[in-house]
Amino acid sequence: MSSLERGFDRLNTQRLNGASVSVEFFGLTPDKDFAKEFLIAWLQAHQVQIVTEPRQAQVRLKVFAPVLAVDQAQSFVGAPSFTVPFLGVTMPEIPLFRTIRHSGHVALEAYFIDEDSGTLIEKGATAIGHSEYNDYTILILLHFTNTDLEKDKWDWGGL
Secondary structure, three states: OHHHHHHHHOOOOHHHOOOEEEEEEEEOOOOHHHHHHHHHHHHHHOOOEEOOOHHHOOEEEEEEEEEEEEEEEEEEEEEOOEEOOOOOOEEOOEEEEEEEEEEEEEEEEEEEEEOOOOOEEEEOOOEEEEEEEEEEEEOOOEEEEEEOOOHHHHOOOOO
16 A cells, blocks of 8 residues: 555646546556555545546546556575474474565556547656565564554554
């Protein structure tokens, strides 16, 4: 969500001020439905009047998301968890070094189309959004997190 929000913040929506707008969102992943609803809510929060019927709109906003992805990667050095044969006792994992990296990537292209004439008013610049959340464990004793997300927004009290 943070990468989407950062991408939306880079969209130039000045052309939408005072106009009724219908929104179409196109993407290559199933996340496109969530992204469309999030875009509509974001536009409404920025005082853009959204209409559901395209005939009632003055401007049709077509947004294409050629990039809409969440990546996860991890590295681990240490002893993995295992069950001791015949005893049935599970030994816990002993990490010497572990990283878990999450990153979100968004690229958005917006086209503003006059609903009455069907002509292109403007093509916005490509809006890029990126976010990271990295979790580190070093020698079992040291654990820290590195992120570019806002703490109060994502702080779940150590969950």
